[in-house]
Amino acid sequence: MNVVMSFFTRMYGLPVYLDTVGTMFVSLIGGIFPGIVTAVLTNAASTIFNKEAIYFGFISALVAIYTAWFNREKKFDHIKKILIFVFVVGIGSGALGAVIQWGAMGRPQTQSIDALVEAFTIQFGVGDFWSYFIINLLLNILDKGVSIFAALLLVHFIPKRTCINIRNSGWKQKPLSINEVKRIGSLSLSSLNSLRIRITVMLLGCSFALTAIMGIVGITLYFKNAKVEKAEIALNAAKFASEVVDPNIIDECIAKGIYADAYGETESALRRIKEGITGVDRIYINQLSSDGWYIVFDIVPEGVKKHIPGEKEKFDENMQPYVGSLFKGEVVAPVEISSVSGWFIAAYYPIIDKNGICMGYAAAETSLAFVSDYMRDFMLRVLFIMTSFFILIIAFGLWSTGMGMVYPINSIEKSVENFIKAGDDQVELDEAVRQMRAIDIQTGDEIEKMYRIICDMALNQTEKIRSVRRFSEATLKMQDGLIITMADLVENRDSDTGAHVQKTSEYVKIIVEGLEKKGYYPEKISAKFKSDVVRSAPLHDVGKINISDKILNKPGKLTPEEFEIMKTHTTAGREIIEKAINTVKGEVYLKEARNMAAYHHERWDGKGYPEGLHGEVIPLSARIMAVADVFDALSSPRVYKEAFPLDEALAIISEGAGTQFDPKCVEVFMDALPEIKVILNKYNQKV
Structure with missing residues (x-):
């Protein structure tokens, strides 16, 4: 239902999504965990036609949590309560969605919303972001209102007994009441040593560690490959630049600058190389001196201050290890340089005249600053994706440990406590054993085995007490008979x-x-x-x-x-x-x-x-x-x-x-x- 509705609204360019109808429906019937599973998996499935859908999975998961909680605590039994739900969910999901789309992705998902934002901005004279924020809140209120009414309508047509059977299908024992679940939940969450908390934290920690490792490895590999690619680009650009520069004009260009005869033509050729090779930020030609070099040509992006011909520049500390190779006229392997001017890779290719003398170097720089931008964008998107799965993992941890361990163990504990409190009262003992056996734990593991052993032990103990009581009663009757007989002898x-x-x-x-x-x-x-x-x-x-x-x-x-x-x-x-x-x-x-x-x-x-x-x-x-x-x-x-x-x-x-x-x-x-x-x-x- 979520995937189909999302597909059609996207295909027709509607400003609403209706991708939480199924999530709300499942949350109303099955509770929090099934609702979260539905939310996360349907958002993942929607990436088939909308690659950005996965980033909104955690919002759908939060909608599932709030829907299940509201249904349990408040009940959708009055129009006023439904409207409160719609406004809370609409405003919450709208605000989070606006931050993700505008802040992380830089734009709304659909053109129809773009058009509404533009119209709103023109009409009311507010900024684009605030226009989009307000419109997104209003659209989400509408979206969630239609979704909850559709979900409630669907639930209305399902028999009540079926709903109860679905909700109770996950229990591995006799289903507990809402108050019993709350009591056990509050006891578990109030203690950091709770089994439920420890297992959930373990699952979450392992998932977070795995995500972090995968993210770090992915970024490292990407960065390594990017540096190799950028180094190759820089080296090729430097080589091409060395081939278009006549070695014999370098001295003249240093002396006369832009007024040298071949300066303009050579600069144009160098600029064409820079613009023709994607990723090159700067190309410059220099001539070596004892403690640095003289700039001959400097091709930089528009708006960036460039060096004038003949301007001297000292060797950067990053270049010190390569000075010897430069004076020998050797090709210098791409160098990673980080300075106040930026973070980039530079390659140096010698310009050799016909006599084999190195007249200067052609240098090309490719920026690595994009890597930090990419890392920020990558980590942000990973965070959005993994948040939904973290919510799913937490829900799974709480649900599985609750159904499989916490609730059964607590039920056993309570029944044993009642058995102990019964003392030697046979009626209360029999009732305590009956209630213990009625729990009917079916986890299929050591907990069930322990439960069966405790039940047998309690039953055997009760029967022994019954036998002792019968023997005691017989003894008392005999004693009373002796007393009466003695009294009758006197009487x-x-x-x-x-x-x-x-x-x-x-x-x-x-x-x-x-x-x-x-x-x-x-x-x-x-x-x-x-x-x-x-x-x-x-x-x-x-x-x-x-x-x-x-x-x-x-x-x-x-x-x-x-x-x-x-x-x-x-x-x-x-x-x-x-x-x-x-x-x-x-x-x-x-x-x-x-x-x-x-x-x-x-x-x-x-x-x-x-x-x-x-x-x-x-x-x-x-x-x-x-x-x-x-x-x-x-x-x-x-x-x-x-x-x-x-x-x-x-x-x-x-x-x-x-x-x-x-x-x-x-x-x-x-x-x-x-x-x-x-x-x-x-x-x-x-x-």
Whole structure:
């Protein structure tokens, strides 16, 4: 599309080019890299009919970059945005194009623009350059406006799904979102040690070095050949000049100058030689003296001051090595001379009379100053050409390392990080593995191999954790079963505490969860604490194993002596569980069981037993159990009493807040009345 449009606009001499329609179209669908490739290669292809097209490739590449960026960031979804795009691209490409065409090439590309510049200059009285600059801006705004509307129209007729498939075709993994690409790109570009930056710089450095070497070699070879050619021209011109000068008139011309008889005719012949041999800047005839020579004839370009006949000129330092050869009448090989008068090659051919005597020398000079002009023009054109390829190389480096390395490695890194963060949460671990496998990296190299190994490792690790968890859960169930069995052994000795263990455990769970919901004791209540307290609750009366059946199942009120014995079940329970703790190393949840067994009869006001602890000095787990234990004792029948009605039992609990019980524990217990009723009904105590 770019090549065809450029061909027809050039063939018909139109002042616009329309050579970026295809570039914009590809950039809209494929993104930056495909757009740059299109821009550079189509400009290169256009050199078939327009040899100067290659110099504008970097402008087209910049248009591709801006089009893709604008489409991603701003969107072409409003006429105002489209007009902003047109003006920015038009002014930018117009300004760069004007500088290249006028500054480097010295003229516009088409005659139609020449005519517009001339008309504009005459009409507004401004200089040719500014006329061309303004016209080029306006034409580029028009050109880019037509191009973007044409490109958007073409995109409109392509199915959205096709556009998405084309844009995602370069991914070697699951395509990332724009935000993910930006995040990874910013991380890469923010570090000079980034793999992406290093590889791109390496490619660019190698390309630049290769270009520089090729340029230097090319200029060196050209300069060497040019010097050989110029030397040959100078020598031939000097030889021809020596043949048209009569040796016998040299003395007369020095003495009489332009008034010598043969001066005019000889000067005309010499001038014809200079004008007839391309590249000769000066021809002059001289006669040697002891420290220099006398000028006889001096043929120079028009406007350059020439020496008059008989004027003496000393030997230049560049000529000192050849003075001996001059006095011997030998042909002097072309000499490269650099002085204030210029940079040139000079050849000297002797003028020999019929007696074999050297009467003087014919000299011819060819300038080498053109080489510096050529080098400047050559390097400028190489710069324009290579800039587009440098942009292409940078884009290729960023694209290839991004798609093949940076994005896959970053995706692997992020998935591994999520896997690590999942810790031992099985659900999160499974999700992390699923997301890791969903990346689906297909680079076909070591990165893909590493990715597959990491996926397998993560999957195996997850399955091992699942197996360990199942084993741990089975172990915990076994431990909990042993605890319940131990508690039942104790409870079964008590004739009237039916389901006491189960009910108190459920009350404890209600209270601890209520404290957490209200934000009470946040420094203490954690998931582990809740689990430990609920699991330990059945052991709170384990110390009753040491109380005799006579006291434990006595139908009447205990005597003071018997009550003192009954109170020892708290210390006995503590000793039993401490022995278990010492036996089973690391079972921290038994520490809460010890606290509950030892202190569930302590009171908030310090009047409890066995140690008379008060307030928050009492372990929280024991304060929770105190409420649960007393409520169950009140609401359940005993051999020495009937069960209290629910309202009366709740009233007693409420009255004990701040004296017997922790007020916060009582508060959350009372707030959970519906759940309390469910538990009572569950254990056949209708309320």
